[in-house]
Amino acid sequence: MTQPLLKIRGLKIEGRSDETWTPIINGIDLDLNRGDVLGLIGESGAGKSTLGLAAMGFTRDGCRISAGSVEFDGIELVNASAAVKRALLGKRIAYVAQSAAASFNPAHRLIDQHTEGPVQHGVMSRAESEADGIELYRKLRLPNADDIGFRYPHQVSGGQLQRAMTAMAMSCRPDLIIFDEPTTALDVTTQIEVLAAIRDIVQQFDTAAVYITHDLAVVAQMADRIKVLLQGDEVEEADTRTMLSAPTEEYTKSLWAVRRFQRPAKPAIPADATPVVSVRGITAAYAATTVLHDISFDMYAGRTVAVVGESGSGKSTVARCITGLLPPKSGAIEFMGTALPADYRKRSKDQLRQIQMIYQMADTALNPRKTIGQIIGRPVEFYLGLKGAKRRARVEDLLNLIELEPKIYFDRLPSELSGGQKQRIGIARALAAEPQFIICDEVTSALDQLVAEGILKLLARLQDELGLTYMVITHDLATVRAIADEMVVMKDGRVVEQGGKEQMFAPPHHPYTDLLLSSVPEMDPDWLTCLLEERGVDNIGDAAVGKM
Amino acid sequence: MTMLVWIVGCVAALIGAGWVFRFIGRLTGGTVFRDMEIATAFGYMLALASVGLGVWLFFFVEAAVFFRWAVQGFIGFAIAAFLFRLLGRHLGPNSTRRLFRQMPLTASFGIMIVLIYAILAIFAGAIAPHGQEEVFAQVNLLPGGNVAMGGDPAFPLGTDQIGRDLLSRLIYGAQNTVGIAFATTVIAFLLGGTLGFLAATLGGWLDQLLSRMVDVLMAIPSLIFALLLMTIASAWAGSQQQLLTVYMILIIAVIDSTRVYRLARAVGGNIVVMDYIEAAKLRGEGLLYLIFKEILPNAMAPLLAEFGLRFCFVFLTIASLSFLGVGIQPPLADWGTMVRDLSQFINFAAFSPLTAALPLMAAGAIALLTVAVNFVVDWMLQKSSGLKE
Numbered sequence: 022m023t024q025p026l027l028k029i030r031g032l033k034i035e036g037r038s039d040e041t042w043t044p045i046i047n048g049i050d051l052d053l054n055r056g057d058v059l060g061l062i063g064e065s066g067a068g069k070s071t072l073g074l075a076a077m078g079f080t081r082d083g084c085r086i087s088a089g090s091v092e093f094d095g096i097e098l099v100n101a102s103a104a105v106k107r108a109l110l111g112k113r114i115a116y117v118a119q120s121a122a123a124s125f126n127p128a129h130r131l132i133d134q135h136t137e138g139p140v141q142h143g144v145m146s147r148a149e150s151e152a153d154g155i156e157l158y159r160k161l162r163l164p165n166a167d168d169i170g171f172r173y174p175h176q177v178s179g180g181q182l183q184r185a186m187t188a189m190a191m192s193c194r195p196d197l198i199i200f201d202e203p204t205t206a207l208d209v210t211t212q213i214e215v216l217a218a219i220r221d222i223v224q225q226f227d228t229a230a231v232y233i234t235h236d237l238a239v240v241a242q243m244a245d246r247i248k249v250l251l252q253g254d255e256v257e258e259a260d261t262r263t264m265l266s267a268p269t270e271e272y273t274k275s276l277w278a279v280r281r282f283q284r285p286a287k288p289a290i291p292a293d294a295t296p297v298v299s300v301r302g303i304t305a306a307y308a309a310t311t312v313l314h315d316i317s318f319d320m321y322a323g324r325t326v327a328v329v330g331e332s333g334s335g336k337s338t339v340a341r342c343i344t345g346l347l348p349p350k351s352g353a354i355e356f357m358g359t360a361l362p363a364d365y366r367k368r369s370k371d372q373l374r375q376i377q378m379i380y381q382m383a384d385t386a387l388n389p390r391k392t393i394g395q396i397i398g399r400p401v402e403f404y405l406g407l408k409g410a411k412r413r414a415r416v417e418d419l420l421n422l423i424e425l426e427p428k429i430y431f432d433r434l435p436s437e438l439s440g441g442q443k444q445r446i447g448i449a450r451a452l453a454a455e456p457q458f459i460i461c462d463e464v465t466s467a468l469d470q471l472v473a474e475g476i477l478k479l480l481a482r483l484q485d486e487l488g489l490t491y492m493v494i495t496h497d498l499a500t501v502r503a504i505a506d507e508m509v510v511m512k513d514g515r516v517v518e519q520g521g522k523e524q525m526f527a528p529p530h531h532p533y534t535d536l537l538l539s540s541v542p543e544m545d546p547d548w549l550t551c552l553l554e555e556r557g558v559d560n561i562g563d564a565a566v567g568k569m
Numbered sequence: 570m571t572m573l574v575w576i577v578g579c580v581a582a583l584i585g586a587g588w589v590f591r592f593i594g595r596l597t598g599g600t601v602f603r604d605m606e607i608a609t610a611f612g613y614m615l616a617l618a619s620v621g622l623g624v625w626l627f628f629f630v631e632a633a634v635f636f637r638w639a640v641q642g643f644i645g646f647a648i649a650a651f652l653f654r655l656l657g658r659h660l661g662p663n664s665t666r667r668l669f670r671q672m673p674l675t676a677s678f679g680i681m682i683v684l685i686y687a688i689l690a691i692f693a694g695a696i697a698p699h700g701q702e703e704v705f706a707q708v709n710l711l712p713g714g715n716v717a718m719g720g721d722p723a724f725p726l727g728t729d730q731i732g733r734d735l736l737s738r739l740i741y742g743a744q745n746t747v748g749i750a751f752a753t754t755v756i757a758f759l760l761g762g763t764l765g766f767l768a769a770t771l772g773g774w775l776d777q778l779l780s781r782m783v784d785v786l787m788a789i790p791s792l793i794f795a796l797l798l799m800t801i802a803s804a805w806a807g808s809q810q811q812l813l814t815v816y817m818i819l820i821i822a823v824i825d826s827t828r829v830y831r832l833a834r835a836v837g838g839n840i841v842v843m844d845y846i847e848a849a850k851l852r853g854e855g856l857l858y859l860i861f862k863e864i865l866p867n868a869m870a871p872l873l874a875e876f877g878l879r880f881c882f883v884f885l886t887i888a889s890l891s892f893l894g895v896g897i898q899p900p901l902a903d904w905g906t907m908v909r910d911l912s913q914f915i916n917f918a919a920f921s922p923l924t925a926a927l928p929l930m931a932a933g934a935i936a937l938l939t940v941a942v943n944f945v946v947d948w949m950l951q952k953s954s955g956l957k958e
Contacts, residue, residue, distance in 0.1 A: 390866035
């Protein structure tokens with residue numbers, strides 16, 4: 022047996038908070054052979070990114086390696102001198118960050134940033150590196166490989182940037198690449214392209230990789246082995262196929278089970294029912310650019326309509342039209358059969374109360390300077406006129422409804438809550454107005470899978486108890502499958518297809534719906550390979566869109 | 570030319586010393602010295618040399634009187650601040666004790682100085698030994714109260730050219746200068762802050778109109794502008810001195826509110842795009858609720874920091890105007906005027922440091938307050954940004 026490329030033994034990392042050192046990683050062992058891909062999965066806070074960085078002998082500010090060793094190809098990286106690390110990083114170990122858009126320097130062209138590493142390390146001359154970069158862009162199937170490098174980061178799309186970053190990591194032909202959630206910020210259809218590109222190039226150059234993600238289906242496609250982390254501890258490690266088919270630990274099983282949550286189907290809509298909210302022929306524009314073209318659909322009481330599409334498809338703009346933030350150029354929004362004023366400023370207090378919204382980023386949706394009691398109490402007082410003890414009692418009822426203990430959370434600030442708890446507060450604030458209709462704008466996309474499942478279950482329960490109507494905006498089809506009754510597929514500001522969920526998930530599909538549905542990663546390690554074969558390897562995604 | 574040679578020589582010597590320092594350090598085998606850049610080692614050597622120079626000046630150079638005073642003052646204030654913090658940690662309600670426990674020394678120094686100034690300003694009438702307009706027979710007495718040196722125990726800080734007690738005038742100066750500066754800053758903030766938030770929230774033509782007006786005001790150098798307006802105001806006020814003071818407060822407030830407006834608009838602009846503002850708008854909240862309940866609490870930290878800085882600037886503007894003769898009018902005591910009146914004594918510094926100290930006392934009072942306010946503001950900023958994380 023040869024020496025593993027990366028050997029981590031008993032690694033402990035601590036982070037400094039409130040004048041004390043708290044453990045982030047408690048003693049983890051890791052072995053990675055040349056050419057192997059190891060998947061690291063876990064929820065946020067599990068320490069996967071910290072472990073990934075530690076594999077380069079690096080810790081974030083305020084963290085320290087307190088024990089253990091990190092050996093890369095026989096070289097000890099813990100306490101290595103700056104000169105030793107400088108010679109390794111970039112040349113033999115490379116790193117691909119989650120947000121390529123934030124990691125590229127916006128003031129320099131892609132190729133300038135690409136060639137920096139090889140030239141610095143003396144691997145290639147500038148001209149050689151430039152030619153090599155173009156070759157790598159071609160291998161990663163970037164469009165216009167010859168001149169894409171001469172663009173600035175903002176002139177390139179997110180998925181292309183992520184591939185350019187992978188090319189940059191490859192520029193010195195490293196032995197090891199750390200991928201830190203490289204596709205998390207991308208749409209499903211774009212994600213496929215990046216995944217396929219990364220997998221190919223890693224295989225081609227026989228590079229070892231550590232692939233960090235929270236998405237099980239993604240890791241199943243990429244990794245040879247999977248290691249599951251929970252709060253700085255290793256839960257289990259196994260071969261990808263073994264791990265998927267026979268996880269041994271309870272925690273791993275619960276992760277696997279998340280994707281199976283699904284609500285029972287509801288009875289059909291009575292023929293004479295009035296829709297709660299009806300979107301009638303909406304055309305809307307930002308300045309001169311028309312972003313919505315003649316959108317129409319209905320939403321009935323006690324049901325959930327999912328609006329699905331890639332970013333830029335106009336699904337959030339529909340929500341802005343319904344709430345009145347963006348008055349449409351033509352068409353109308355009807356609430357219980359009567360048309361609402363287009364501008365929210367012209368709507369009555371009661372009309373405003375009936376339509377509430379839950380936001381994607383709970384961080385920016387809750388005022389950081391107000392306590393939970395104030396945040397939820399304000400709509401209670403504003404709409405229902407409750408004051409003092411009555412108001413407090415109502416807020417406590419609402420907190421109980423969203424399964425948070427009122428005594429503990431009433432006086433807390435949003436910054437003292439976890440992401441899932443913040444999202445629950447957002448739900449409570451919407452409920453405080455006692456609305457009939459709630460818009461959920463990507464409410465779970467910023468959350469871990471287990472937490473997201475909790476939120477979805479809560480929404481489903483509230484719907485059953487209070488008879489609410491939801492419009493769920495999402496790009497995640499797992500969410501649709503979990504809670505939606507009807508589905509509206511949007512692309513480029515037009516409704517491509519709409520109908521009941523069962524009908525939509527069953528073929529035949531509209532080609533775009535088909536592309537969306539087939540792009541959702543499945544927990545089968547062969548899924549990506551099969552899909553690529555089906556679509557034809559070249560220009561995946563682009564080709565499928567082109568056919569339409 | 571020789572100067573240049575000296576500087577180059579010193580830098581070279583320090584770099585050399587730094588290299589030796591690092592080399593010796595490396596013999597001990599620690600990681601700190603192994604990864605140390607030569608520039609860092611140079612920095613250590615520079616600091617060491619500066620401290621050495623200070624010690625040499627303090628103990629061996631007879632002529633460096635002012636340097637010695639500064640060092641003594643620095644150490645004195647540091648000890649006072651330490652004792653003040655110790656006091657705060659053991660007295661008073663629990664909440665202030667907790668506050669003092671986490672306070673850096675600079676902040677406790679700042680709070681102490683601000684408190685002292687506030688007490689002096691409020692109780693000036695009771696604390697000052699003489700009236701601010703009282704004229705005595707002894708003119709140009711030296712500070713120190715030592716008869717042999719040309720002082721008088723009745724006037725510990727001496728008297729000015731027409732025989733007014735300087736200590737009393739310094740104390741009354743706190744009341745006039747600081748009081749007026751505080752009032753001016755508050756008005757500037759009310760005006761600039763409200764308009765800035767309005768512009769950020771409403772946008773559109775109102776934002777354009779207000780911003781262009783502010784641009785016009787900002788395009789004129791502020792001190793020249795203030796001087797110009799003060800000249801007009803003094804014609805309007807005629808012989809009514811109080812009216813002129815009111816005019817001055819308004820003029821400086823309007824000029825400084827333009828800077829506050831810019832800041833409030835920029836900070837507000839970042840806050841109004843947040844989802845919680847959208848949620849409040851969709852709830853149907855009014856403009857006043859949006860500005861004062863949703864935006865203001867989030868803009869508090871930068872605004873407070875600006876308040877501290879702006880206070881210092883206003884204070885310096887008033888002192889400058891008084892120095893130029895159009896600010897606070899005699900016989901009211903004012904630090905700016907005092908600096909101007911006594912400024913010629915600076916020329917005697919080589920012969921009698923005590924004489925030269927006369928104008929420096931008022932200037933020192935200004936400097937001390939400016940530094941203290943900035944320390945307090947720094948601390949507040951640090952605290953509020955720390956809370957966010």
